[in-house]
Amino acid sequence: MSRIKTAFLDLGHMDTLSGRDTFAHRIDPRAKLLTTLIFIITVISFGKYEISALIPFFIFPAVMISLGELPVYYLFRKILIVIPFAVMIGIFNPLIDREILMRLGPFSLSGGWISFCSIMIKFTLTAGSVLVLIACTGFNSVCMALEKMGAPRVFAVQLLFLYRYIFVLIDEASRMANARSLRSFDGKGKGIKVFGYLLGHLLLRTIDRAQRIHLAMLCRGFDGEIRVNRRLEAGIREVIFTIAWSAFFIAMRFYNIPLIAGKLITESIL
Amino acid sequence: MSHHIVEVKNLKFTYPDGTCALQDISFRITHGESVAVVGENGAGKSTLLLHLNGYLMSGNGIIRIGDYPLTKETLKEVRRTVGMVFQDPDDQLFMPTVYDDVAFGPLNLSLPPEEVDTRVDNALSTVGALHLKSRPPYRLSGGEKRSVSIATVLAMSPDILVMDEPTSNLDPRARRKLIELLKTFKHTKIIATHDLDMVMDLCERTIVIHKGQVMADGPTAEIFMNQELLAESHLEKPLRMQGCPVCGKT
Numbered sequence: 001m002s003r004i005k006t007a008f009l010d011l012g013h014m015d016t017l018s019g020r021d022t023f024a025h026r027i028d029p030r031a032k033l034l035t036t037l038i039f040i041i042t043v044i045s046f047g048k049y050e051i052s053a054l055i056p057f058f059i060f061p062a063v064m065i066s067l068g069e070l071p072v073y074y075l076f077r078k079i080l081i082v083i084p085f086a087v088m089i090g091i092f093n094p095l096i097d098r099e100i101l102m103r104l105g106p107f108s109l110s111g112g113w114i115s116f117c118s119i120m121i122k123f124t125l126t127a128g129s130v131l132v133l134i135a136c137t138g139f140n141s142v143c144m145a146l147e148k149m150g151a152p153r154v155f156a157v158q159l160l161f162l163y164r165y166i167f168v169l170i171d172e173a174s175r176m177a178n179a180r181s182l183r184s185f186d187g188k189g190k191g192i193k194v195f196g197y198l199l200g201h202l203l204l205r206t207i208d209r210a211q212r213i214h215l216a217m218l219c220r221g222f223d224g225e226i227r228v229n230r231r232l233e234a235g236i237r238e239v240i241f242t243i244a245w246s247a248f249f250i251a252m253r254f255y256n257i258p259l260i261a262g263k264l265i266t267e268s269i270l
Numbered sequence: 271m272s273h274h275i276v277e278v279k280n281l282k283f284t285y286p287d288g289t290c291a292l293q294d295i296s297f298r299i300t301h302g303e304s305v306a307v308v309g310e311n312g313a314g315k316s317t318l319l320l321h322l323n324g325y326l327m328s329g330n331g332i333i334r335i336g337d338y339p340l341t342k343e344t345l346k347e348v349r350r351t352v353g354m355v356f357q358d359p360d361d362q363l364f365m366p367t368v369y370d371d372v373a374f375g376p377l378n379l380s381l382p383p384e385e386v387d388t389r390v391d392n393a394l395s396t397v398g399a400l401h402l403k404s405r406p407p408y409r410l411s412g413g414e415k416r417s418v419s420i421a422t423v424l425a426m427s428p429d430i431l432v433m434d435e436p437t438s439n440l441d442p443r444a445r446r447k448l449i450e451l452l453k454t455f456k457h458t459k460i461i462a463t464h465d466l467d468m469v470m471d472l473c474e475r476t477i478v479i480h481k482g483q484v485m486a487d488g489p490t491a492e493i494f495m496n497q498e499l500l501a502e503s504h505l506e507k508p509l510r511m512q513g514c515p516v517c518g519k520t
Binding site for chain 1 (some may be wrong): 404
């Protein structure tokens with residue numbers, strides 16, 4: 001099976017996860033979305049040399065993973081796939097910023113390495129929390145929540161369509177890739193030129209399909225606005241969920257809990 | 271009753287690239303009729319269907335759907351009256367879940383939410399797909415997708431059903447189930463297809479199109495007996511009208 005197809009199946013698995021029925025899944029998507037947003041904002045608001053204060057933030061994804069009974073290894077693999085992007089952002093820090101900020105006996109750590117670690121931790125936290133959000137809410141519900149919370153309609157609808165057609169597109173692309181590999185021998189026909197043709201062709205097919213979809217929408221009375229008949233219900237549970245977590249994040253933003261805990265321990269020992 | 275009538279008079283259509291797809295097509299389909307539109311690839315079947323819901327409009331010729339002539343002003347009413355089922359269900363099912371998709375049309379008709387719910391449930395149970403309600407469309411099998419696309423159209427309560435190749439890409443059992451389902455519909459049906467055996471099951475009348483013109487229009491049985499006409503239109507007798515492959519007897 002081609003690699004594109006495997007990626008497709010993997011995406012489908014995310015959907016299966018979101019269809020479960022646990023406490024984490026039952027909470028209104030808006031509450032989860034808002035909490036995750038506050039989580040991300042607090043995490044990225046830390047300074048570039050911050051490491052210790054970020055550690056307690058792992059509690060949130062960890063709690064959601066256990067409440068939602070999500071497979072940790074699967075989510076971890078998902079983060080690994082995108083981590084090269086974060087590495088690209090941070091990789092030059094150790095080269096540029098060589099000022100020594102920390103000494104542990106014979107080891108010294110430059111500011112660059114610390115900020116690199118900080119970037120990686122922030123990335124793992126933010127990407128992880130979004131994955132957890134989608135795995136226990138479902139991509140479609142996240143879009144609905146976005147829309148209900150006042151995000152521009154066009155934006156939410158674009159995301160919905162993206163998610164709907166990514167499967168069809170991947171199917172089409174994998175069929176084309178298969179057709180090419182079945183007729184390529186000794187590396188011939190695998191070059192960038194053919195890849196270009198393939199991509200161009202895929203684009204043309206996509207435009208064609210978009211036209212047909214638009215036609216199908218027109219046939220059913222589409223007038224520029226997509227209406228969705230769905231009622232979201234938020235109760236006291238959602239309010240408590242959002243406020244409690246947000247308070248926790250903000251508290252952790254202003255108090256470096258590992259540092260305080262460390263001080264308490266060292267003071268009590270001394 | 272006159273409002274389930276489809277009338278096409280002297281319809282001509284040329285695509286912007288100069289391809290002449292329809293040359294002078296005329297027919298009249300009355301209430302409750304089930305009509306097959308057959309012809310070779312590129313004969314103009316799909317172009318004709320696209321005219322029936324006003325997606326394509328040509329200055330030449332008149333189309334009347336029910337009580338309305340097809341114009342820009344009557345487009346909305348016509349599209350409610352004519353339910354169009356596309357050949358590729360992936361084009362038709364564009365919403366995130368089956369429910370949303372079937373509700374799409376009724377919501378655009380500005381129906382109250384409770385009425386939308388009822389319509390969705392009714393349409394889905396008619397095609398036997400109520401259990402798929404909360405599933406995403408890309409997770410359905412070919413047969414299920416087809417049933418749901420028909421439900422999306424039924425939910426708008428159309429008077430006229432227009433279908434493009436409804437039995438394509440279906441396994442034999444799904445095809446048979448679809449035929450049985452379509453038999454139960456009382457709508458006026460217009461079906462463009464290459465599946466002539468299905469035509470024999472469903473349509474009492476057949477219109478043969480060849481090179482953008484109506485070659486023949488009459489009772490299905492008569493048309494399928496006309497060997498000369500079929501050959502000229504690049505068609506063949508339906509399999510069940512052909513001889514037994516072992517003994518050659520019909």
